[in-house]
Amino acid sequence: MSEVLLSGTDLIKSFGPTDALEGASMLVHENEIVAILGPSGSGKSTLLHCLAGIVAPDNGVVSYRGRDLAAMTDKERSALRRTDFGFVFQFGQLVPELSCLENVALPLRLGGARRKDAEATAREWMDRIEVGHLTGKRPGEISGGQGQRVAVARALVTGPKVIFADEPTGALDSFNGEQVIRLLVDTARDTGASIVLVTHEARVAAYSDREVVVRDGKTRQVALAH
Amino acid sequence: MVRAWVNDFRIGVRLAISGGRTSLARFVLSTIGIGLAVAVLLLASSVGPILEARAARELVNTPNTDAVVGVKPTLRLGTTSAFQGQSMDLIYLRGADHTSPVPAGIPRLPEPGEMYVSNALAALLDDPLLRERFSERVIGVIDPATIRDPRESVAYLGSADLRIDTATRTEPVYSFGIPPHETRSLDPDALLLLLLGTLAVLIPVFIFLVSSTRIAGVDRDRRLSALRLVGCDNRQIRRIAAAESLVSSLSGLALGTSLFLVGRQLADRVTLYRASVYPHDIVPVPWMAALVVLIAPLLAVFATQFALRRTIIEPLGVVRYSKPTKRRLAWRFAVVALGVAILNFHGSNRAVNGLGRGDDMWAISIAIGVALVLLGVPALLPWVVEHVVGRIRGGPTSWQLAVRRLQLDSGTSSRVVSGVAVVLAGAIALQATFASMAEGLAISIQYNDSSYASAAVYATRSTMAETERTLNTVPGVNAWSLTRSVELRAGEDVMLAEVMNCELATLNRLITDCVDGKVYVEHDINLAAFPAGRQTTIYLPSGDRDFGDLQPAGGWIVPQGVQRLTERGQWENRIPGMVLVTPGAIPQLPAIKVAATYVLNLDRSRPDTGDRLRTALAPLGWHTRITTTDRAALTREQDTFLSIRRGLLIGAVFTLLLAGLSLLVLAVEHIRERKRPLAVLAASGVPTGVLARSLLWQIAIPIALGVLIAVLLGTVLSVETVLIMQGPLVVDWVSAVTMAGAGAGLVLIVSLLTLPFLRSATRLDSLRTE
Numbered sequence: 001m002s003e004v005l006l007s008g009t010d011l012i013k014s015f016g017p018t019d020a021l022e023g024a025s026m027l028v029h030e031n032e033i034v035a036i037l038g039p040s041g042s043g044k045s046t047l048l049h050c051l052a053g054i055v056a057p058d059n060g061v062v063s064y065r066g067r068d069l070a071a072m073t074d075k076e077r078s079a080l081r082r083t084d085f086g087f088v089f090q091f092g093q094l095v096p097e098l099s100c101l102e103n104v105a106l107p108l109r110l111g112g113a114r115r116k117d118a119e120a121t122a123r124e125w126m127d128r129i130e131v132g133h134l135t136g137k138r139p140g141e142i143s144g145g146q147g148q149r150v151a152v153a154r155a156l157v158t159g160p161k162v163i164f165a166d167e168p169t170g171a172l173d174s175f176n177g178e179q180v181i182r183l184l185v186d187t188a189r190d191t192g193a194s195i196v197l198v199t200h201e202a203r204v205a206a207y208s209d210r211e212v213v214v215r216d217g218k219t220r221q222v223a224l225a226h
Numbered sequence: 227m228v229r230a231w232v233n234d235f236r237i238g239v240r241l242a243i244s245g246g247r248t249s250l251a252r253f254v255l256s257t258i259g260i261g262l263a264v265a266v267l268l269l270a271s272s273v274g275p276i277l278e279a280r281a282a283r284e285l286v287n288t289p290n291t292d293a294v295v296g297v298k299p300t301l302r303l304g305t306t307s308a309f310q311g312q313s314m315d316l317i318y319l320r321g322a323d324h325t326s327p328v329p330a331g332i333p334r335l336p337e338p339g340e341m342y343v344s345n346a347l348a349a350l351l352d353d354p355l356l357r358e359r360f361s362e363r364v365i366g367v368i369d370p371a372t373i374r375d376p377r378e379s380v381a382y383l384g385s386a387d388l389r390i391d392t393a394t395r396t397e398p399v400y401s402f403g404i405p406p407h408e409t410r411s412l413d414p415d416a417l418l419l420l421l422l423g424t425l426a427v428l429i430p431v432f433i434f435l436v437s438s439t440r441i442a443g444v445d446r447d448r449r450l451s452a453l454r455l456v457g458c459d460n461r462q463i464r465r466i467a468a469a470e471s472l473v474s475s476l477s478g479l480a481l482g483t484s485l486f487l488v489g490r491q492l493a494d495r496v497t498l499y500r501a502s503v504y505p506h507d508i509v510p511v512p513w514m515a516a517l518v519v520l521i522a523p524l525l526a527v528f529a530t531q532f533a534l535r536r537t538i539i540e541p542l543g544v545v546r547y548s549k550p551t552k553r554r555l556a557w558r559f560a561v562v563a564l565g566v567a568i569l570n571f572h573g574s575n576r577a578v579n580g581l582g583r584g585d586d587m588w589a590i591s592i593a594i595g596v597a598l599v600l601l602g603v604p605a606l607l608p609w610v611v612e613h614v615v616g617r618i619r620g621g622p623t624s625w626q627l628a629v630r631r632l633q634l635d636s637g638t639s640s641r642v643v644s645g646v647a648v649v650l651a652g653a654i655a656l657q658a659t660f661a662s663m664a665e666g667l668a669i670s671i672q673y674n675d676s677s678y679a680s681a682a683v684y685a686t687r688s689t690m691a692e693t694e695r696t697l698n699t700v701p702g703v704n705a706w707s708l709t710r711s712v713e714l715r716a717g718e719d720v721m722l723a724e725v726m727n728c729e730l731a732t733l734n735r736l737i738t739d740c741v742d743g744k745v746y747v748e749h750d751i752n753l754a755a756f757p758a759g760r761q762t763t764i765y766l767p768s769g770d771r772d773f774g775d776l777q778p779a780g781g782w783i784v785p786q787g788v789q790r791l792t793e794r795g796q797w798e799n800r801i802p803g804m805v806l807v808t809p810g811a812i813p814q815l816p817a818i819k820v821a822a823t824y825v826l827n828l829d830r831s832r833p834d835t836g837d838r839l840r841t842a843l844a845p846l847g848w849h850t851r852i853t854t855t856d857r858a859a860l861t862r863e864q865d866t867f868l869s870i871r872r873g874l875l876i877g878a879v880f881t882l883l884l885a886g887l888s889l890l891v892l893a894v895e896h897i898r899e900r901k902r903p904l905a906v907l908a909a910s911g912v913p914t915g916v917l918a919r920s921l922l923w924q925i926a927i928p929i930a931l932g933v934l935i936a937v938l939l940g941t942v943l944s945v946e947t948v949l950i951m952q953g954p955l956v957v958d959w960v961s962a963v964t965m966a967g968a969g970a971g972l973v974l975i976v977s978l979l980t981l982p983f984l985r986s987a988t989r990l991d992s993l994r995t996e
Contacts, residue, residue, distance in 0.1 A: 054455075075459040082457020095452045097241050107456040109237060112230055154456065 002030040005194055006162055008051050011060035013043075020046040021057065022217035028162065033185060033195040035208035043217040044198045045166055051196060052085055052164045053077045064162075082111050086155030086163040086193070088184065090170040094139040094151060101126065101135035104154045111158070122157055129153040129183055145176030152184050156191065163188055166198045174203075181207055234462050238469020241449060253474060255891050260478025262884050263435040264522050265485040270428060271514030272507075279507040283374045287329045289399040298322035299398030300335060301388045305851045307840055309356045314347060314379040318396075318848045320388040329382060329402045331372030336384035340365045347379035355837065359844035370504070376494035377502040385848060415951045419659055421593050422947060426652020427881045429600050433645040434888040435522065436529045445899060446470065467534060468527045475526030479519065553612050558605040565598025566942060573949030592950070599943050603651050604644035606935050611636045611928050624916045627907075628923030639928045642892045646885045646969055647932030653965045654940025655947060662944075662953040680734060681836060682853050683824040689849040690822050696842045697824065702835030704827045705729045710815065712807075713765040713776055719755035721762075723805040725812060726825065733827040736806065737791065743810035745788045751805060758786045764815065779816045882968070889976045893925065894983050901987045908988035918984055922977040929973045933966045 006028040013021040020043045028034050028051070038044040049055040050062055053069040062069045064084070069077060087093065094103045101122055108118035126132045131149045134142055142150070148168060155163050165184060169177030185207045188195050199205050213220045242253060289302055301320040306313055321328075321335040328335050332342045341362035343351065348367055351357050362383050373380055390396050450463050458466070490508045510518070568591055615632040632639060683706075685693040697706045707730035714721045728740035737746050747753060756762070761783055765776040809815075828835045836852070843850045897904065904917060940962070948955045 075461070078454070078457050078459035078462070080457075081455070085457075087455050089455075093452050093455050095241070095449055097244055097449060099244075102240070106237075106453070109233060110453070110457050110462065112233060115236075 002032070004028070005030045005032075006051055006062075006064050006196075008047065008057075008062045009060055011047065011050050011057045011062070013046050013050060013055065013057045019217055021050065021060075023060070024214060024217060024219040025060075026051070026212045026219050026221070028194050028196055030161075031189070031192050031194060032210065033188065033197065033208045035197045035199055035205040035211045036214055037199065037202075037205055037211055038214035039200070042214045044200075044214040047214055047219070048164055048166055048196055048198045052087070052162075053080060082107050083158055084161045086158065086160035088148065088151045088155045088163065088165040088168045090167040094147060094154070096139050098138070099135065100131065100137050100139065100142065100150045103139065103150060104157050107154065107158045122153070125153040125157050126150070129156075129187070143176075145172050145180060148172060148176070148180045149183060152180065152187070155184075156187055156193070159191060160193055163193050163195045165195060167200070168197070169199070169201065169204055177201075177204065230462075231465060234465040235469040237453075238466040239473050241466065242470040242473035253477070255895050256474040257477045257481050259437065259888055259891050260435060260475050260522060260526065261481030261485060262887060263431050264479050264482025264518060265489065266431050266881070266884055267428070267518045267521075268482065268486040268510050268515060269489075269508070270424070270431075271510035271518060274511055275509050276503055276507045279504070280374050283372055286372050286403045287331070288402065288404045289397060290401045290404060291397050291399060293398075294400040297325045297327065297400050299400050300326040300328070301385075301390060301396050302399045303385075303388055303396040303848050305848060307359075307852065309350060309353075309359075309379075309837055309840070310834075312350065312377075312379060314350075314381065316381050316383060316848075318383050318385040318388050320385045327399060327401050329372070331369035332366065332382055336362070336365065336382055338384045338386035339363060341381050341383040342366045342368050343382075344368045344373045344378060344380040345370060346373075346377045347381055350379055355841065359841045361845070375502055376504050383847075388848060415953075417589060418592060418947060418950060419656070421589060422596055422652065422659060422943070423656055425593060425596050425600055426649065426656060429597065429652070430645040430648045430881050430885060432525070433604055433641075433648060434884060435525055437641050437645065437888060437892060464531060464534060467530050471526040471530040472523055475523045478526075479522045482522070553609045555609055558602070558609055561598050561605045562602035562939065562942075565595045565600075565602065566946060568592070568595030568598065569943075569946035569950065573946055595946075596943065599939055599946075600648050600651055602939055603647045603932070603935055604641070606939075607644045607647060607928065607932050608637055608640040610931050610935060611640045614931060615927065623912070624919035625923055627916070627920035628927065631920070631924055632927060636928065638892075638896070639924055640932075642889060642896075643925065643928045643932045643973075645888060646882075646929065646972060647936045649881050649885055650933060650936035650965050650969050651940040651943065654937060654962045655943035657962065657965070658941070658944030658955075659947050659951070662948045662951060662955065681826045681828055681839065683826060683839075683843070684821060684851045684853075685824070685846070686821050686849045687818055689846045690818065692846060693822075693824065693843065693850055697826065697839075700835070700839050700842050702829040702832040702838060704829055705733045706824050706826045707731075708818075709823055709825045710766070710818075712812075712815070714756070714762040714782060715765055716756065716760055716762045721753075721756055721805060723807045725807050725809060725815065728808055730825060730827055731806060731808070734825075736804070740808065742808045743785075744808055745785060745811050746804075746806045746808075747788055747790055748804045749791055751790075753788065753790075756784050758784050758788065760784045764812075766816065780814050782812055782814065785811055882972070886972050886976060889925070889972065890979055893921070893976055893980045896924075897921070897980060897983045897987050904984070904987045914985060914988055917988060918977070918981055921980065921984060922973070925973050925977060926970075929969055933969050936969075937962060937966065 004027050007026070009025045011021045011024045012019075022043075024043065024047050026034070026036075026047070036044045036047060046055065050057045050060075053062065053064075053072070056070060064080065069080075072080070081087075094100075095106065098106065101119055104122035104126055105113075105115070105118040108121060109115060113121075123132065123135060126135060129149050129152055131146060131153060134146055134150060139147055139150070148171075152168075155165075163184070168184065169181055172180060181204050184195065187193075195208075197204070197208055205211055210221075291299075293299075299322065301318075303318040305316045305318070307316050308314060317329075319329070319335050326335060336342055339362055341360065341364055343364055345367055348364065351360070351364065360381075360383075362381075368380060368382065370376065388396055390398060446467065450458075450467060453466065454463060490505050493503045493505045493508055495502075572588070572592055572595070611632065615629055615636055618629045620626075621629065683693060683697070694706075694708075697703055707727040709730075710725045712723050712725060714723055723745075726736075728737075728742050731737045731740045731746075740746070761781060764779045764782050766779040767776055826839075828839075840852055843852065907917060908914065945955060
């Protein structure tokens with residue numbers, strides 16, 4: 001078994017009177033694809049957000065390569081999201097004002113890369129993800145499947161160690177969903193990135209190495225799948 | 227570090243200026259909002275130079291009557307006339323020899339039969355009806371640099387028989403023009419009025435400036451959260467947001483400056499409230515212009531940062547407010563209380579610690595007080611709206627939708643309407659202050675200077691017969707009377723009386739049942755010293771109609787049966803302190819020696835009677851002069867008052883227009899931002915009419931509360947300013963209701979104009995996500 005890259009231990013998170021997580025724990029190893037499964041409202045998205053440092057747990061520890069995310073400053077966590085993490089969400093989270101190329105180049109530019117360099121790298125990734133023909137288009141001008149593929153390119157452009165994917169195929173038909181998840185998984189395997197994948201579709205979970213089931217805010221490890 | 231900042235700035239700029247139609251719409255809307263505000267601010271910063279330039283041009287031809295050795299004076303008689311409601315200055319000149327001074331703007335003195343005219347008068351003379359008034363030949367145009375106003379009609383006419391006498395106020399002029407430093411400073415009450423008006427106009431402009439920079443806040447927050455997801459930290463987010471708002475504000479600045487420059491070129495073609503301005507006079511005070519240039523972007527950045535202060539932008543695309551803090555009343559109330567305290571201090575202590583009336587410190591502290599009270603409107607409104615809508619329950623669907631929306635977030639709506647509410651509060655205070663000042667200056671607030679219902683004609687003795695013949699022939703002159711002001715003395719007791727015939731007194735509704743040979747007095751005159759049968763001496767001016775030393779001119783015995791006008795119905799137009807003597811009651815009055823005054827009653831249904839009268843009397847030249855109820859008859863204080871009032875009305879009109887436009891821009895933006903929820907509601911069967919009414923309520927509820935606060939604070943401000951002026955408190959409720967109605971009308975118009983946008987937003991294809 002490869003090294004543990006990311007871990008969440010005894011995570012508790014409430015939103016007002018609603019308890020989203022009640023002591024959830026999970027590990028993500030290097031080059032591992034982990035699917036988080038569970039019914040709606042079980043807390044799977046909250047678990048992903050806690051692991052990604054987007055939401056701070058009320059209790060419990062999230063560590064990335066041995067560093068407690070709670071001990072990091074906002075700036076450090078932001079830098080982590082920029083360099084080591086990548087995100088693909090249900091609705092792409094693309095910036096509608098920017099072209100697809102600019103969207104993909106955005107994490108590099110935020111990291112201080114020159115526009116030309118950032119866009120050259122972004123173009124390479126878009127070609128690789130087979131959306132090279134969409135560079136000049138804006139998110140509003142492309143289809144949902146194309147948008148998700150652009151989001152995948154953006155998630156991969158910085159060479160992240162972990163990609164967080166929250167229902168990446170949730171808004172797509174089965175054909176487009178299949179294409180996007182395959183692209184995501186294949187590219188991650190090529191680059192050696194891990195994926196934390198939240199889904200409620202068994203078809204999508206089938207692409208993972210391991211499944212974690214969340215129910216009522218608690219995790220239940222399911223043995224290595226497949 | 228610097229590179230990172232530059233990079234963030236570039237991203238902000240990129241986000242601001244690109245992004246297709248939606249982004250462009252947002253950019254254009256905020257640019258328009260800021261542009262309008264900048265244009266108004268630049269105009270406001272030019273008011274000082276405009277007034278100075280006007281005053282300088284006025285002074286350049288001010289006659290100097292102090293004798294100068296070796297100079298034979300030019301005789302000058304300034305009269306006023308009018309044509310189609312436009313007043314004209316007719317200046318008769320008669321030189322003696324080459325040493326006689328020539329007014330600036332013309333190369334030489336006009337000979338008899340010649341005249342120089344201003345550009346505006348030259349244009350008016352194309353009308354044959356006016357041309358026939360002048361037998362003089364136009365020999366040139368007066369240099370516009372010496373005419374106060376580009377639309378001012380001025381003529382210098384040569385005269386052969388002009389002579390110095392007290393009847394016409396002809397004066398010997400030894401030189402023209404007085405140095406500018408001899409100009410008088412503004413009367414403290416006028417200064418107070420000016421401060422109040424300026425703040426009432428400018429504070430809303432700043433509110434709109436800030437509102438415009440916050441256009442599309444929801445979109446911006448969504449965009450920024452997407453940036454957070456890909457690794458932006460909070461500081462970067464703020465820098466990017468600042469850069470974004472900077473772009474809109476800079477483009478707004480460019481638009482505002484362009485509007486100002488283009489508008490400036492058209493200034494002399496526009497006449498507002500009978501005033502127009504030369505384009506070259508509209509030059510902002512440099513430091514004020516610099517301040518506007520700095521303030522627009524700084525305020526934009528500050529407003530953005532302020533808007534983000536309670537916002538935690540999370541990468542999830544969810545923008546959460548750090549805490550739904552309850553609005554607090556204490557500091558909002560303190561703003562108003564402090565303002566009232568400052569004004570009250572001035573009202574009760576007229577010159578404490580060097581804060582003398584009219585000096586700089588006085589003006590500054592009053593300006594602060596007025597500003598604080600007016601700022602109380604935008605400070606109190608969000609609190610009041612929040613608390614009122616929080617308690618509203620029930621109602622039809624549209625009402626419920628609006629109330630729920632306001633319960634969720636009333637801040638935006640309150641901000642949008644607070645500008646309009648400030649304009650209203652300022653206007654209410656101004657109206658009351660005007661009414662109070664007008665009472666003091668004896669000017670009717672309903673002053674209508676285009677009315678020709680009454681007029682006065684002055685004629686020299688030599689032209690009296692001709693004048694009277696003409697008055698009988700001009701259609702529209704219902705009645706006229708030779709009137710004379712006489713002073714009746716009996717020992718130490720003095721009584722002023724007006725001699726007028728019954729026909730005129732009846733027509734002018736001074737007395738409804740007049741009989742020649744009788745004397746009528748107002749009910750409040752104390753006639754104890756003048757009982758019937760008391761012998762008095764008639765005193766008349768020593769040769770002139772209305773000034774000069776009074777000389778005895780015979781005796782008069784107070785007749786029996788002096789009628790006191792005690793009941794309404796005996797008179798309609800009250801003249802305070804009036805003693806009216808009919809000619810039959812004072813037959814021994816000596817004949818006119820020098821000049822006569824005729825008072826006329828004119829047919830109101832024939833508005834050109836005044837023009838016809840002037841044309842008919844024109845052949846008599848300077849020997850006759852006609853005044854209707856226009857500015858010629860006003861004192862300098864009254865004139866200043868009316869000038870300020872006119873200026874402030876122009877400002878208020880501009881601000882209200884700006885308020886309407888900003889309201890429209892923000893309402894459209896509001897619809898655009900909520901396009902998807904509106905489309906969802908429409909798709910689920912909610913009629914567009916319900917949605918339209920819901921939008922109307924969303925503006926109408928805050929504006930109704932805004933009007934309430936405006937009336938309250940406007941009245942408080944009125945009381946305080948009137949206290950400072952020590953004038954009578956006259957709350958002009960009709961104006962207050964009119965203003966409130968104007969605010970409500972504005973909401974209705976804006977709501978109607980947003981309907982096409984609402985229809986577009988509720989089209990079902992708005993639901994499409996890609």
